[in-house]
Amino acid sequence: MTALAPDTSTFRHEAFLYRGDDEFTDGVLAFVREGLEDGDAVVVVEPADRLERLRDLLGDAAAEVRWLDMHRVGANPGRLVGVWSTALAETRAAGRRLRGVGEPAWAGRRPQELAECYLHELLLNRAFGEGPGWRLMCPYDERALPSTALACAHRSHPEWSSPAARGDTGAAVGADLATDLATACAAPLPPPTGAVLRGEFGPDDVPAVRHTVASWARSCRLPADQVDLLELAASELATNAVQHGGGAGMVALWAERGAVVVQVSDGGPGADPMAGRRPPAGPDDAAGLHLLHQLCDLLQLRTSAAGTTVRVTVWR
Amino acid sequence: MRASGLLSQSAGVEAADHVCWAYDDDAAFEEAAVRFLRAGLDRGDRLMWVGDGSAERLRRAGGALGEVDSLTASGTLELVPVSAGYPTSGAFSPEEQLAFYDGRTRSARDSGYTGLRVVAEVTALASDTRHSAGFLRWEHLADDFVASGSGFSALCAYSCVHAPPAVVDDAAAVHPVASVPGVPPPLRLWCEPDGTGDRIALAGEVDVVTADRFVRLLEGTHVDAPVLTLDLTQVTFIDLAGARVIAAVGRAVAGRGGRLVVAGASRLFRRMWRIIGFADVAEVSFSEGRP
Numbered sequence: 001m002t003a004l005a006p007d008t009s010t011f012r013h014e015a016f017l018y019r020g021d022d023e024f025t026d027g028v029l030a031f032v033r034e035g036l037e038d039g040d041a042v043v044v045v046e047p048a049d050r051l052e053r054l055r056d057l058l059g060d061a062a063a064e065v066r067w068l069d070m071h072r073v074g075a076n077p078g079r080l081v082g083v084w085s086t087a088l089a090e091t092r093a094a095g096r097r098l099r100g101v102g103e104p105a106w107a108g109r110r111p112q113e114l115a116e117c118y119l120h121e122l123l124l125n126r127a128f129g130e131g132p133g134w135r136l137m138c139p140y141d142e143r144a145l146p147s148t149a150l151a152c153a154h155r156s157h158p159e160w161s162s163p164a165a166r167g168d169t170g171a172a173v174g175a176d177l178a179t180d181l182a183t184a185c186a187a188p189l190p191p192p193t194g195a196v197l198r199g200e201f202g203p204d205d206v207p208a209v210r211h212t213v214a215s216w217a218r219s220c221r222l223p224a225d226q227v228d229l230l231e232l233a234a235s236e237l238a239t240n241a242v243q244h245g246g247g248a249g250m251v252a253l254w255a256e257r258g259a260v261v262v263q264v265s266d267g268g269p270g271a272d273p274m275a276g277r278r279p280p281a282g283p284d285d286a287a288g289l290h291l292l293h294q295l296c297d298l299l300q301l302r303t304s305a306a307g308t309t310v311r312v313t314v315w316r
Numbered sequence: 317m318r319a320s321g322l323l324s325q326s327a328g329v330e331a332a333d334h335v336c337w338a339y340d341d342d343a344a345f346e347e348a349a350v351r352f353l354r355a356g357l358d359r360g361d362r363l364m365w366v367g368d369g370s371a372e373r374l375r376r377a378g379g380a381l382g383e384v385d386s387l388t389a390s391g392t393l394e395l396v397p398v399s400a401g402y403p404t405s406g407a408f409s410p411e412e413q414l415a416f417y418d419g420r421t422r423s424a425r426d427s428g429y430t431g432l433r434v435v436a437e438v439t440a441l442a443s444d445t446r447h448s449a450g451f452l453r454w455e456h457l458a459d460d461f462v463a464s465g466s467g468f469s470a471l472c473a474y475s476c477v478h479a480p481p482a483v484v485d486d487a488a489a490v491h492p493v494a495s496v497p498g499v500p501p502p503l504r505l506w507c508e509p510d511g512t513g514d515r516i517a518l519a520g521e522v523d524v525v526t527a528d529r530f531v532r533l534l535e536g537t538h539v540d541a542p543v544l545t546l547d548l549t550q551v552t553f554i555d556l557a558g559a560r561v562i563a564a565v566g567r568a569v570a571g572r573g574g575r576l577v578v579a580g581a582s583r584l585f586r587r588m589w590r591i592i593g594f595a596d597v598a599e600v601s602f603s604e605g606r607p
Contacts, residue, residue: 204525206523206524206525207502207521207523207525210523210553225583225584228582228584229584231553232553232555232584232588235523235524235553235555236555236556239523239524239555239557242524243524279593280592280593282597287556287592288556290591290592291556291588291591291592294587294591295584295587295588295591
């Protein structure tokens with residue numbers, strides 16, 4: 001798999017396109033074993049059922065690998081830059097090199113989640129592009145994923161490969177990664193299809209925004225935990241709009257199949273798409289988006305010079 | 317547990333031990349003051365009314381409380397005009413106020429009364445900008461004194477016609493029971509003794525709008541016991557700005573060798589605390605999850 005000279009100083013972010021379980025386990029295990037032989041710290045983030053299978057097949061060596069459940073840590077793909085940042089920091093503190101496997105875009109995910117996986121994969125290039133070097137393999141299921149998700153895999157990874165038997169490898173397709181990232185960050189989110197409740201708010205309306213959202217969430221018969229969560233999300237997002245987004249904004253609420261959505265938009269100068277993806281550096285660091293990335297089932301942020309939109313979703 | 321909550325009418329004021337009565341309707345204030353004092357008389361308190369025209373108000377009320385002259389003659393009732401109750405010039409001293417009411421309460425108990433129950437018209441005093449910081453501190457001291465089981469209880473009256481809204485909001489925020497015309501105060505805190513140290517109960521909503529007030533109100537309290545408990549049971553909403561204030565309190569308490577305990581925090585608040593990593597910067601322990 002390592003046709004290129006092993007370069008340990010840069011971040012290597014590679015898509016691995018497999019067909020079926022055997023190709024998946026063969027490819028991932030080869031990558032993992034290679035890392036263990038090289039003395040790398042290996043972290044595998046996969047859905048729980050896959051973790052079990054990989055562990056069994058790896059045998060005794062499984063104890064040397066750190067296994068994380070992608071269903072949990074990557075439920076909202078916006079948490080994953082933080083997961084890898086933490087893993088990288090811990091690995092380097094221990095004087096070792098990091099090698100990771102992560103499959104955020106597992107087959108069967110919702111379209112909204114796959115859209116965020118694409119953005120996440122693009123952001124990884126930016127988050128770790130400056131070094132220090134480590135390797136990340138992202139498996140993509142060629143048989144089960146929709147073609148759009150596969151096209152996104154090609155666009156978001158500087159390198160890709162298929163199993164050794166087929167021997168295909170290549171570089172990213174499309175425009176350069178930075179341009180693709182800028183485009184993806186600014187692309188409008190799909191509009192809601194059903195009834196929407198919309199309201200404008202100003203600097204003094206943060207309490208009113210969250211009261212409205214909480215009472216609406218209750219009327220959707222969400223459980224109390226989810227009502228509290230959306231209330232907090234609305235409050236933090238409205239606060240951000242007031243403080244950083246030009247002092248005012250628009251809140252929109254709707255329900256769709258299996259989901260309840262709260263969206264806050266502002267006309268401010270735009271935000272850093274990386275905002276909230278890494279843990280705050282200190283107690284006084286801006287942390288609202290980071291908090292919501294951890295708490296919400298899905299957080300989608302789109303930003304440009306014309307403003308910022310943040311959409312949070314809870315599944316039901 | 318002390319009586320706490322927001323009142324929209326005078327019923328219920330009897331059970332309270334420290335009330336903020338902000339009013340634009342004089343008749344409703346009179347009704348609340350009379351109810352408050354009548355409950356004190358019934359249980360054997362000595363009574364005091366700091367305010368002008370109080371004798372006429374009590375006579376109008378009738379009953380045992382209407383016997384103003386005999387109550388005054390027997391020492392059960394003392395009527396104090398506003399001008400005599402508080403300094404009209406010079407510095408306002410919270411400590412002197414406390415010493416005054418402490419002395420009067422002791423003397424009431426020494427004379428066989430269960431305690432001292434006071435209705436005090438404080439609009440002019442609270443509205444004097446020279447006194448604002450001292451006044452808030454006085455309300456905290458008074459609340460602590462009430463909560464300590466001293467036998468002292470008080471209804472503090474604020475006329476919304478004369479006091480600026482910010483003064484009324486601040487005052488309402490430091491009483492366990494408050495009645496405010498219009499929009500209720502979003503955040504209140506008061507003392508809730510539990511025998512193990514200082515305990516402050518917080519009620520309402522803490523967000524970016526009220527966080528500054530939260531800090532200011534906390535600064536006014538005089539907590540110095542080794543263990544400070546912050547009771548969030550009656551908090552209906554708290555965001556990151558509120559959590560940040562609590563983390564700062566935790567650091568300050570730890571800095572003087574004490575410990576902050578947060579009681580009654582919601583599950584969401586505890587998750588927030590963990591996610592933001594406040595545990596690394598402020599040693600705070602959680603107790604008594606929400607029922």
